[in-house]
Amino acid sequence: MSVPTRALMVTACLVAAAGCAGTTDATRPAGTGNRTSSDVPSHSAPAGSAQPVPPARRAESVVTPRRPTRVRLPSGRVVPVSGAGTTGSGVLDVPDDVDVAGWWRGGSRVGDPFGSILVAAHVDSDSEGLGPFAELLAVREGARVRLAADGLGQDFEVRSRRLVPQGSLVDEGWIYDAGGAVRLTLVTCAPPYDASRGGYQKLAVVTAVPVGPPEES
Template sequence: MSLRTPALMISACLVAATGCVGSTGAARPDDSGTRLSQSPSSTPSSSSAEPVLPARRAESVVAPRRPVRATLPSGRVVPVSGAGTTGTGVLDVPDDVDVAGWWRGGSRIGDPFGSILVAAHVDSDSEGLGPFAELLTVREGARVRLEAHGLRQDFEVRSRRLVPQGSLVDDAWIYDAAGDLRLTLVTCAPPYDASRGGYQNLAVVTARPLGPPEAA
């Protein structure tokens, strides 16, 4: 099965996405409402200028890290490996149903916004059902824990939706790098129709953080 965005595809139960962030700067008015300027007469002399200290990360700010493990509501622990895309834009989900793939272009634990996209196959001809099969029946309020090296964050399931295979033009929330931070878990969903390429839907589970990341 496959999933397509205008620029990317997601197959084998998943999705890929891109995002960009830009910023602009502008002169800041002073308290009187006039625009600050620097002229030879107003520029402080080098002798009176205070030294500029190098920027330092605040202790309260967490350095984002990619997930390496997910604990599903059942308690099943699933290893998470990084997943890129093929030359045709297909998310390269691990073949092993017991291993999930985190899209490297998505958000990480510790990022302030965006979708942390983690996907896995629902089953396999040789391995049977995989752990992500429980997403087909997961309920609102269930807990999922995502872990990185030295960091963990708990999430609560808010919704489970079936999304038809195909273009994701109208479903950018699955992979969007903007918006509130969320964990997005994806796997294949029935019906299965071999003549039409396999599973016809995706099960997309969205979970929101219960709090900030914690040291593991």
């Protein structure tokens, strides 16, 4: 929904936390910054002792992480997933269409070995009624969810469903943290709904863990 009072609130600290987890260029070891070639010890190898080095190859178990493009909910409903950022006020910019979920670009991807893969969608809208993510309000532990990317998919099992207050998530870093064990975090709005206080007063946060490695398809 485009109505700010029903938006999923994610404070600017979320953006800052994500920035710390981004990929950076390899840094130079301490103490080597201003060395000249004369400062570096020279070790001469005996003539004829050099051996050819085979080229490095990626292990078959390693996949290239990719952003999610769809999620299959426990009911079997497949929901397309688009990328989502945050607004200047720190609101997670979830797609207005309740039939489309948003993947937070600051989080982990399918195939990443660490962190939260955060996918959120509105629970309903005035014009469209209930959306697919409404089923998360009653999802049970052990339910299966499949997250897919282009040519890559991974199955997850629901471990918990928690209700947290709408508003600042500064004390709920586990929802979006790019560190720790890899997990899928599904988020939507939850009752009670109070128009005088801005809309839904809770967020339903469903955490699911992998039941197997990501698979190429």
